Amino acid sequence: MLMEDIWETLRHPPATPLTPIPDPICADLGVRLWVKRDDLLQMGNDEGFLGNKWRKLQYNLLAAREAGEQVLLTFGGAYSNHLAAVAAAGKLFDFRTVGIVRGHPPREGNVTLRYAAACGMDLRYVDRATYRRKNEIVFLEELRAQYGSCYVIPEGGSNALALEGCRALGEELAGQCPERPLYVATACGTGGTLAGVATGLPPGALALGFPVLKGGFMTEAVAGFIAQAPAPVEAGWRMINDYHFGGFAKFNPELIRFINEFKRQYEIRLDPVYTGKMIWGVLDLIRRGYFPEGSNIVAIHTGGLQGIRGFNERFGSLIL
Numbered sequence: 481m482l483m484e485d486i487w488e489t490l491r492h493p494p495a496t497p498l499t500p501i502p503d504p505i506c507a508d509l510g511v512r513l514w515v516k517r518d519d520l521l522q523m524g525n526d527e528g529f530l531g532n533k534w535r536k537l538q539y540n541l542l543a544a545r546e547a548g549e550q551v552l553l554t555f556g557g558a559y560s561n562h563l564a565a566v567a568a569a570g571k572l573f574d575f576r577t578v579g580i581v582r583g584h585p586p587r588e589g590n591v592t593l594r595y596a597a598a599c600g601m602d603l604r605y606v607d608r609a610t611y612r613r614k615n616e617i618v619f620l621e622e623l624r625a626q627y628g629s630c631y632v633i634p635e636g637g638s639n640a641l642a643l644e645g646c647r648a649l650g651e652e653l654a655g656q657c658p659e660r661p662l663y664v665a666t667a668c669g670t671g672g673t674l675a676g677v678a679t680g681l682p683p684g685a686l687a688l689g690f691p692v693l694k695g696g697f698m699t700e701a702v703a704g705f706i707a708q709a710p711a712p713v714e715a716g717w718r719m720i721n722d723y724h725f726g727g728f729a730k731f732n733p734e735l736i737r738f739i740n741e742f743k744r745q746y747e748i749r750l751d752p753v754y755t756g757k758m759i760w761g762v763l764d765l766i767r768r769g770y771f772p773e774g775s776n777i778v779a780i781h782t783g784g785l786q787g788i789r790g791f792n793e794r795f796g797s798l799i800l
């Protein structure tokens with residue numbers, strides 16, 4: 481693709497499909513389920529830049545270009561999908577990238593960090609105390625002194641422009657699924673995606689967030705993002721705290737079996753950290769009668785596919 485075409489696609493991405501999931505349980509209980517295929521929102525078949533990270537970076541990349549910045553600087557843990565996405569986007573859109581990584585470099589490295597480095601990201605490891613300063617202005621000034629002028633994206637990418645991108649996603653899927661009542665499910669890490677999507681949904685729709693971290697603090701985080709939204713939020717939103725499987729990146733054999741079976745049945749790959757848990761949760765809620773008859777349920781595939789390789793590297797090729 482020509483460089484100008486790549487930027488044009490970023491400005492006006494094609495709508496991603498809604499794939500129906502004809503699980504018999506849906507027919508039995510009179511509800512319909514779709515997956516919103518943001519996993520297909522890729523450029524050049526790259527597994528790093530897709531899903532909600534695509535939506536969250538979209539307007540940030542445009543703003544960085546507009547401002548004439550040549551370096552993107554961001555923060556993340558060693559397995560962060562966000563770091564991988566910024567690295568991949570830097571390569572695609574011709575930015576230098578700097579990743580401030582929490583903790584020591586893993587002895588054998590890992591797939592995510594090797595991938596980020598291969599995309600050209602300059603990785604800098606900092607101890608946890610330093611990492612905690614990631615939102616401090618003084619720290620950002622120190623980093624700028626070192627790396628020059630740069631466009632800073634917060635950990636997980638959840639800033640105002642990221643929420644804009646996710647709002648567009650909410651509007652897009654609501655337009656594709658005009659029937660009501662409408663429920664929209666998404667996995668939550670920082671809560672930015674859920675907040676953004678909720679701002680794009682029509683009145684009466686309900687956005688459901690599935691936190692992948694334990695602790696129940698996500699409601700506050702999402703409320704904080706929504707309070708900053710430029711327009712009042714008409715849809716409802718709610719957290720479903722029962723499907724984190726023990727915490728971030730925790731899993732059990734049933735979850736792995738489910739992910740592999742889902743791929744066999746529907747040819748949709750789910751990742752074990754975010755989308756696998758969320759879709760498991762949605763199907764479990766359907767089975768328990770959470771959704772009234774006639775409900776239309778859209779589960780957002782937020783991507784995370786690059787995480788599968790790292791997971792398999794750590795735990796031994798569990799995911800097919």
Ligand SMILES: *Cc1c(COP(=O)(O)O)cnc(C)c1O
Nearest residue numbers: 561669670671673754782783784
């Ligand atoms: C980062 C990520 C999330 C979490 O998004 P937030 O906006 O931080 O809540 C969800 N799903 C996938 C696949 C992700 O990579």
